[in-house]
Amino acid sequence: MGQTFLFFDDFLLTEYRQVVRRFSRPEPVEGGIFPEGDWLITVEYVPEEGIYRMWHRRWLQLPGPSPRPDARAYPVMAVAESDDGIHWRPAELPPETDRLTGRFPSVCFSGVTFCDEFHVYRDHTDPEFPYKTAYVDKDEGGEVRMWLAFSRDGLRWETERTPWLAAARWSDTQNHLIYNPVTERYQITCRKSFVDRRVFLTESPDLKHWTRPRLVLHPDPGDVPCLEFYGLPVFYYEGLFIGFLLVYRPDPGERAKPAYRGQTVTELVYSYDGLQWNRTRHIFLPRRHPGELGAGQVFGSHLLTDPRTGRLYIYAYATLREHGVPGPSGVLVYGLRKDGFVYLESVGTGYICTKPLLVNGERLSLNISAPHGWVSLQVSDVEGEPYPGYGFEDFGRWRGDATALEPKWEGRGLERLVGKTVRLELLLSEARLYAIRGDLLPFHGADPLAGYG
Incomplete structure (x- = not known):
């Protein structure tokens, strides 16, 4: 081997x-901007259809208050498609895909009340339900909790109504689910509770019994003052775990707790076992120039090895303005040489x-x-x-x-x-x-x- x-x-x-x-730092790919896209990105190539598919969050404007207590709109999981992994268009899904697809053709999963803070994972160890996601939704009593859902095709989802994270509120970041071949367990990088901007990890041998989240990455004295970690998408690459550490620098003059104004960049981190992480302190995806999408924040969200070329594509959620300031946002596509980290x-x-x-x-x-x-x-x-x-x-x-x-x-x-x-x-x-x-x-x-x- x-x-x-x-x-x-x-x-x-x-x-x-x-x-x-x-x-290295990846370079933005010409034409690789998808304004309709939001955070929580997963991309894969679908050889049976000869297309690339992207899962991302979409905010819907629906009558009545948002089911998410801290938001003004309705978050759901949506799908986009591409012929080259660079230029994207909203998908046109069959109306029966989800309860909202008839009105919004790109929506594939809206949960019981809503769907947020998810990551779609393609599990090659499970031929029956290869697609899995950990996401946020409400329980029967109206409390926001963390759930799992499963899919045969990545479009039609079945929910497992047993919370995987028992917390005072919920993990409000991209809850990144993967199977770890070193530990032979599933794991999710998450927050331990609402707006606790550090990186925690929970594990399960069967997707039913989960360990108590433990802290794996925390800002240290070598960081600039008052730094926070927004999340950690994790990818198994050639026998190594690559992580996109989302480094959030809040406005030091803001007295609100938790801080809501600030800037976000993506630092490259790595691990040999997916549990113990090493920081490079290298800003892999920095903020872009003023006036460009990404001037406020750049959240590295997904790493794809293009099976047709071997080239690496990095998909990032980018905003024009800082965190907490309304303004344009979308998905940026970056390119990198194979092994080019x-x-x-x-x-x-x-x-x-x-x-x-x-x-x-x-x-x-x-x-x-x-x-x-x-x-x-x-x-x-x-x-x-x-x-x-x-x-x-x-x-x-x-x-x-x-x-x-x-x-x-x-x-x-x-x-x-x-x-x-x-x-x-x-x-x-x-x-x-x-x-x-x-x-x-x-x-x-x-x-x-x-x-x-």
Whole structure:
């Protein structure tokens, strides 16, 4: 089984010289603005229909007061469609999809009274009900609570009227439900109670019995004063958990509690097990220039690997004005190179050496960019002696840009080294290394372990 290694930290490395770690920022995609979209975004490619589908919140203006106590409109789950994942249009769903679809054709789920603070999750471990969501709705007594709903197609939903979170009020953020393959449990990143702007996590083996939410991310002394965390969408990417930490900076002059005015950006965080999180303190999605959508807030909401191109798309809810100030908003689409979150870049001629790796197959590839420079690769034993035929001189110098470069040493791959313990050594000039993939088991300790262990 192939492993992917990214370079958020030095976990895979033994040594490097004249190399720096740099975090990327995705670029807005031309034409990637969906003004009708709101927060709580999920996107997937539907190969059976040849389209991309987006779930997002939509606010409806209906007679009478809003069923959500702190809002003036009626929140529901709506659907948009796209042919390329960039240009979007509201869906036209069959009238029987939901009780409100006949009047509002893009609405797919409105709950019993309303549907808010949701995240649609595609669960590949469940063939019967692959689509799941954790959302906000009222109970029979009129109290707002957290619920689960299930769907066979992502459009027609069946509710489970057993609250998953017992709290004084509710978790008013994007309640991000995923299945964690490391713990073999479902988990939701949430708030413990209404407007508690920190990141909590609750787990369940069966979607019925949930642990008490525990705190996993809290602002620390290294942050600017009075910072708050609005939420944490989580994505399992190539054996690693990637998180979009929504960092909210309230107006320090506002005396109302909780603070309602402020700015939001998205910080990149990561985890090896989905439970213990590491902050990069890198603003992945900053606020945009005044007058542009995103000048007030940018909430990273969904990460999609385009199955047709391998490119990464990030979908963000963006506002023109600050939090709590009425104004235009919508969904922005950002693009990023495959594995492009972070890279190691040479300064002059750089050198990288990995930890010992057990070769358990022939596959090896590099995601690397050196259009004007070069890279060379050597395979050595644990002591640093190159294996015969696998030295720098056998590889030569490669120039170009590839997300899956398969190294060859005078036409040879790793087939002669299967079963051996090796180190990969790289020389780089004017080059960026994004990822290493292959049939490799790293020795983080005394024994080789799959992935990050």
